[in-house]
Amino acid sequence: MGTAEIADSWRLTDDQVHCATALLHAAARLVEGIGGKRRRGAGRCRLDVGGLAADWRWLQGRDHPPQVPEPTPAPVVAPSAGRTVVGWEIADLRLVLRRPLIAHEQTMGNSVRSAEFVPGRTLLPAVLQRLNAPEAAAAARAGDLIVTDATIEIDGHPGRPAPLALVHPKGRPERAYNVMCETMAAGTQAVPYEGYYVGEYELGRLLRLAVCPRSEHTHNTIDDRFQRPVEAVGGPYTYQAIAAGTVLRAQVRVPSGLLGAGWQDLLAGTWRVGRASKDGYGLTDVSSAAAEPRTSSAPPDGRLRVWLLSDTLVTDERLRPSTDPIHLAAELGRALDVELRPVSDNGSGGAVDRASETRRSDPWHSRWSLPRASLLALRAGSCLSFDVVQGTVTAAAVQQVELAGVGLRRAEGFGQVRIADPILHSAFDGACDVTSVDASSVQPVSADSPAPEDVSELVRVWEEAAWRGEIQRASETAARERRHEILGNGYEKVPSSQLGALRTLVTGLDDPSSDSATEWLKRVETVRTARQAPWPDDVVQHLRSVLTEPHTVWQLLRLPEDSLVVEPGGAARLRRSLWAEAVRTLVEDCLTAHARSADAREGG
Numbered sequence: 001m002g003t004a005e006i007a008d009s010w011r012l013t014d015d016q017v018h019c020a021t022a023l024l025h026a027a028a029r030l031v032e033g034i035g036g037k038r039r040r041g042a043g044r045c046r047l048d049v050g051g052l053a054a055d056w057r058w059l060q061g062r063d064h065p066p067q068v069p070e071p072t073p074a075p076v077v078a079p080s081a082g083r084t085v086v087g088w089e090i091a092d093l094r095l096v097l098r099r100p101l102i103a104h105e106q107t108m109g110n111s112v113r114s115a116e117f118v119p120g121r122t123l124l125p126a127v128l129q130r131l132n133a134p135e136a137a138a139a140a141r142a143g144d145l146i147v148t149d150a151t152i153e154i155d156g157h158p159g160r161p162a163p164l165a166l167v168h169p170k171g172r173p174e175r176a177y178n179v180m181c182e183t184m185a186a187g188t189q190a191v192p193y194e195g196y197y198v199g200e201y202e203l204g205r206l207l208r209l210a211v212c213p214r215s216e217h218t219h220n221t222i223d224d225r226f227q228r229p230v231e232a233v234g235g236p237y238t239y240q241a242i243a244a245g246t247v248l249r250a251q252v253r254v255p256s257g258l259l260g261a262g263w264q265d266l267l268a269g270t271w272r273v274g275r276a277s278k279d280g281y282g283l284t285d286v287s288s289a290a291a292e293p294r295t296s297s298a299p300p301d302g303r304l305r306v307w308l309l310s311d312t313l314v315t316d317e318r319l320r321p322s323t324d325p326i327h328l329a330a331e332l333g334r335a336l337d338v339e340l341r342p343v344s345d346n347g348s349g350g351a352v353d354r355a356s357e358t359r360r361s362d363p364w365h366s367r368w369s370l371p372r373a374s375l376l377a378l379r380a381g382s383c384l385s386f387d388v389v390q391g392t393v394t395a396a397a398v399q400q401v402e403l404a405g406v407g408l409r410r411a412e413g414f415g416q417v418r419i420a421d422p423i424l425h426s427a428f429d430g431a432c433d434v435t436s437v438d439a440s441s442v443q444p445v446s447a448d449s450p451a452p453e454d455v456s457e458l459v460r461v462w463e464e465a466a467w468r469g470e471i472q473r474a475s476e477t478a479a480r481e482r483r484h485e486i487l488g489n490g491y492e493k494v495p496s497s498q499l500g501a502l503r504t505l506v507t508g509l510d511d512p513s514s515d516s517a518t519e520w521l522k523r524v525e526t527v528r529t530a531r532q533a534p535w536p537d538d539v540v541q542h543l544r545s546v547l548t549e550p551h552t553v554w555q556l557l558r559l560p561e562d563s564l565v566v567e568p569g570g571a572a573r574l575r576r577s578l579w580a581e582a583v584r585t586l587v588e589d590c591l592t593a594h595a596r597s598a599d600a601r602e603g604g
Helices: 014-030 056-060 120-131 134-142 263-267 325-336 395-404 455-481 483-487 496-507 515-531 537-548 552-557 570-577 579-603
Strands: 088-097 104-108 111-114 151-154 166-169 190-192 196-198 208-211 214-220 236-242 247-255 269-272 283-291 303-308 339-342 358-361 375-378 383-390 417-419 433-436
Touching (some): 014 056, 120 134, 120 263, 151 196, 247 263, 455 570, 455 579, 483 537, 483 579, 496 515, 496 579, 515 537, 537 579, 552 579
Antiparallel strands (some): 088 247, 104 111, 151 247, 269 283, 303 417
C-alpha cells in the first residue's frame, strides 16, 4: 500500500482540475501492474484516485481541452568560474548493504563482473536527488561538489586502494614491502596487492590490509513458450556482486555555505545503488554524519610522493586523454601553485620512484542505451614522485588538493590523491596485518537502528508474507491438479476470448460483494440464454461460488492456516484482507494452466 499526491494543484484553474482528474481516473483504470517482469505475474496492483472525484458529464460537454498551464521554471544557478573554494563541509556516508550490490566493471560473455568498490559516479545521482538543490547540481557541474568512491570500511574509516608500490612475495601476502623505500631479496618474485585496501597508517603500527568480499549469483532467462531457459533468449547468466552485509564508506564534500545547515541529514535513508537495482540488488542503508576535513601537512623535503586514491583523468596540451606523468605534474602543479617535474622511473639504490598503471573503462549510458566515450586514466593505487622546480608546497595547498582532487570529472570521484602519506615513506620489512572482511559477521542493518516499537505489527507483516507465499504455492498445485473442481466441468468449451474477460474481471475484484462480479455473472447468464453460448451450467455455478462467496476460495486452496499465524484471530483477519488476492491468483493460475495444456495439445 502506497500513496502519492499532486503538488501545486492550487495553481490550476477549475477546468484544468476537472481535466486532470478525469485523466488520472481513466489512466488509473488502465494500470494492472508496475515494475519489471509483469508478464510473469510480478507487480500486480490497482491505482485508486482519492480526494478528487471525476466529473464525466463535464468531460462529455467539452469540445476542446483547457489550456495547458505554464510550467514553473526551475531556478538557474551558474557554476563558479574557477577553483576558489576556501572551506569545505563534509558528510561521512556509511553504507550497509542489505542486498548484494553490482558495481559494473565489465561483461565477459554471460558473466557480469563487479568492481570491489562503488564508483562516485554511481552515487552522484542519488546524492543530487536527495539534496534536491539547484546549487548542488551547479557545483557538481563545476567540480566543486565531490562524491568519493565508496570503499570497504577498515577500522571505522574508508579503505584506500593498496599502493602499487606495496608488494609481497608471491603466495605470501602477510609480508609487505614498500619498493619506494626498501628492496627485496634477490630472486624474490614480487607481486602487488591486487584487490586489497589499506587502512589509515601511523608510524610504529602494523599496516592493516583487507579484501572486499564478493559473491556470485546465477540467473536465467525463461522462454515464455517452453517455460525453461533456452539459448535463443539468452539462457543462464551470472552476476558478481559485492556481498550483502558489507559496510562501505564514502564522503560528500561541498564548499562551505553552499547548502543549508544540516544538509548532511538529507543523505540518510535507504538507497538502491548499482546495476539490476529493480531486481533486488543494491538495496543499501545509508547513514550520514558531518565530519571535519583531514589535517594535512607539507611534504618533508622538496620531493612530492603522490598516491592516487581513485582513477585520475588528465589531458595533454591538445585536450586529448593522457596518462603521461608530465601532464599529471602540470595539473597538480596548477592546483598547488608550484612547478613540478616528474621523477624518472629508475630509482637509486634499488628503490623506485614510480609505480603506476593505466586503466581503461568503457561506461554505458543506460537511459540512451548507448556506449559512452572510453575513459583512459591513471589507475587508483598508482604512486608517483615529483620534484618541486619552483615554488613552495604549503600544508594549506596540500589539504585543498586532497579535498578537491585533480583532473577531470572530480565530482564523480575521479582524481582523489594523497600527498606525502606515511605509507609512501615507510619501510615495512615484511610486516603487515592482512585480514579478510567477512560479510556474514556484519549485520545487514546498522546496530544503531532502533527496535520496532510495535512487535505485533511486525508479526502481522510476517504472517501476511507467509500467507501470500502459501497462496502462490497452493494455487499452482490446484491449477495443475484440480482445475475442474475450481472452474467446473466443461470449462474447456468456453472460448479463450470469454475466458480473457474472466481474467480481466478478477483483476479488479475487491470483496465478495463486489458489483462487478455480480453484473458480469448476469451478463454471462443473458448471453448463455440468448445465444446458447458455451457457458455450461456447472461452470457458471462454480464461478459464482468462487467470485461471490467468502469461504469458497479458502476451501479450494486448502491452506495449513494454523501453522501460518501466530496471533489469535489472525486467520480470520488474513482471510478477509487477502480474499481478492487469493481469488485472483487461483483463477489466473487455472486459466494459465489451461492455456498451456491447450497449446501442448495443438503442438502435439
